[in-house]
Amino acid sequence: MGTRAPAPAEHWVGTWTAAPQLTEPSNLPPAPLSNAVLRQVVHVSLGGRRIRVRFSNEFGDGPLGITRAHVAVCPTTPVNGTIDPATDTSLSFAGSAATTMAQGTAVWSDPLDFPLAPLGNLSITVSFGGVPSHVTGHPGSRTTSYELARGGDVSAPTLTAAQTTDHWYVVSGVDVAAAAAARGVVILGDSISDGRGSTTNGNDRWPDDLARRLLGNRPTSQVAIMNQGIGGNSVTTGGLGPTASARFNRDVLGASGVTWIVVFEGVNDIGKDVSAPALTSAFASLIERAHGRHLRVYGATITPFATHAYFTTAHESTRQAVNAYVRSGAFDAVIDLDAAVRDPSNPSRLQAIYDTGDGLHLKPAGYQKLADAVDLRLFDN
Numbered sequence: 273m274g275t276r277a278p279a280p281a282e283h284w285v286g287t288w289t290a291a292p293q294l295t296e297p298s299n300l301p302p303a304p305l306s307n308a309v310l311r312q313v314v315h316v317s318l319g320g321r322r323i324r325v326r327f328s329n330e331f332g333d334g335p336l337g338i339t340r341a342h343v344a345v346c347p348t349t350p351v352n353g354t355i356d357p358a359t360d361t362s363l364s365f366a367g368s369a370a371t372t373m374a375q376g377t378a379v380w381s382d383p384l385d386f387p388l389a390p391l392g393n394l395s396i397t398v399s400f401g402g403v404p405s406h407v408t409g410h411p412g413s414r415t416t417s418y419e420l421a422r423g424g425d426v427s428a429p430t431l432t433a434a435q436t437t438d439h440w441y442v443v444s445g446v447d448v449a450a451a452a453a454a455r456g457v458v459i460l461g462d463s464i465s466d467g468r469g470s471t472t473n474g475n476d477r478w479p480d481d482l483a484r485r486l487l488g489n490r491p492t493s494q495v496a497i498m499n500q501g502i503g504g505n506s507v508t509t510g511g512l513g514p515t516a517s518a519r520f521n522r523d524v525l526g527a528s529g530v531t532w533i534v535v536f537e538g539v540n541d542i543g544k545d546v547s548a549p550a551l552t553s554a555f556a557s558l559i560e561r562a563h564g565r566h567l568r569v570y571g572a573t574i575t576p577f578a579t580h581a582y583f584t585t586a587h588e589s590t591r592q593a594v595n596a597y598v599r600s601g602a603f604d605a606v607i608d609l610d611a612a613v614r615d616p617s618n619p620s621r622l623q624a625i626y627d628t629g630d631g632l633h634l635k636p637a638g639y640q641k642l643a644d645a646v647d648l649r650l651f652d653n
Contacts, residue, residue, distance in 0.1 A: 284324070285454045285529030287316040287388070288446040289498040290410035292378075293513035294331035295441065299411040302435040303421035305403040305442075311418040311431055312396050312440055313351045315475040317483035318456075318496035319390035320448025325363060325381045327398075328444040329373035331408040336373045336442070337401025338365070342426045343386060346393035350473035353418040353431050355395045360427045361386055375404070378444065388448055390487050393475075396443050397426040409441040412466040412503040415473055417441070438472055445498075447528045454494040455531035457486075457651060458524045460516055460558075462537050464575065464642075465501030469633040476636040477501075481643030491652035498527050506540045507554045517554055525565055532651060533562055534607060536572035538594055539632065543582030548593035552602075555594075559603060570650060571603035573610035575642075578621030579631030588620050605650055612645035613638055 301310070325343065329336040341363040344355035363381040365371035373379050388394060418434035459465050459479050467477030479499040486492040500523040504512030513519070516537050524533055535558060541551050555571065562569040573595040577583055599606050613634065615623045622631065626638030634642070 281452050282449040283452060283529060284447040285318060285450040285456050285496050286445060286498040286527050287318045287320070287448045287496045288314045289500055289527065290413070290440050290444050291500045291502050291513065291519065291523050292328040292330050292408045292410060292444045293502060295407045295409040295411060295439070299409070299439050300407060301419055301441060302437050303419060305400045305407065307400060307423055309397065309399050309420040309424040309426055309431070310441065311353050311434070312443055313346045313415055314394050314396065314443070314446060315351070315480060316388060316392055316394055316446060317390065317487065318448055318450055318454060318494065319388050319392065320450050321385065321387055322383050322449035323386045323388055324383050324447050325396060325443065326378055326445035327373065327442050328378040328408045329404070329442070330376055330378055331406055332375050332404040333406040334375055334404035336403050337370070338398055339370045339401050340399040340426050341381065342397045343384070344395045344397070346395040351393045351415065351475070352473065353416070353434060355429055357427065357429050383449065391484060394446060398442065399423060399426050407441055409439055410444070411439045412463065412468065413438055413440040414467045414470050414477065415440070450529070451494060454496065454529065456496040456498055456527060456529040457532045457534060458498045458500055458527050458530050459534045460520070460524055460537060461501035462505045462540055463501065463503035464633060465499060465536055466503045467501070467639070468503055469628040469635055470639055471636055474636070476639060478639035478642040481640050482646055485643055485646070485648060486651060489648050492648050495651050496529065498530070500524065504540060505537060506544065507537045508541050508546050508550055510544055511540045517557065520558055520561060525561065530567060533567055533569040534572055535569060535603070536609065538574050539577060539582065542574070542587050542590045542594070548590045548597070551594050552597040555597065556602065568604045570605045570607055571598035572607040573598050575610050576614045576619065576621050577632040578618065582632065607646055609642050609645055612641050
């Protein structure tokens, strides 16, 4: 294994992403990350022979030090803190094993020869130096991370006595050096794309399900999925994390190898009384920005939420108006997720078989239904 750059016939494509945000106090690690070892597992879409990993201190209030960082294959399903020691390999940063990220910055590791299987599980283990009190992370991991508060061996097959937490910290992306024909789909979303209601460590969010469909279909077998969902995210104002409009440049236009965008957001805006004209105006701006980069952007209809706390008759009217806009031809294509999971006898609510019980989020069967509703031909040209 070495650090060669991609061959001329290859290019970087994002195979896994977790949109970074400021970690809220209730979602901080079980112990401070300073001088700790943290192992995190990510489920990739597209495979490749070389990788690089993105680390983020974009919301930190001071510098963040990494003293060592290793990657390895996680051989278990459901995933856990075990690695295959034969695959354990160190990352480097500008040729060094360590790096310090200034406040408000992110860094890519050097390219690394590392065979990564499609739909595989990659373990990323980091030994930290100093870490600021404001931690950049992604609370909605639906995946368990393993922390040794007083440090430890980053190459250990298991992290005995580790504390666990179902959040990701600092790590925010994995790219593969893929064939020239490989391309990526960015899903810009909220908690429904982030996978609330899915199985912890099971990787059955609807973008995971879509990745399996794409890679199992010959015309789309070189299409990667980048899930940029943030739980509680809004398009226009408020919500958790930077708004979709504010993070569009970073999470969408800045994604490696992106060709297509799926916009599946808006329910949190509606729940906070944002009007249909305000929301559709924001969508129009996103479409214009995507087209300015010659990217195709598909609109997903907002799914029902009749028994959720967000629901009022006025909010349902707003949802219907926004969905009418999505279906109007403003986007390059429509992915009608609303039609896939709504109750035929009461279209303002989810079908009971898909509802987690809160009226908004879906069970794994519902997420599979969303993925099955996507026409794969949208991604084969």
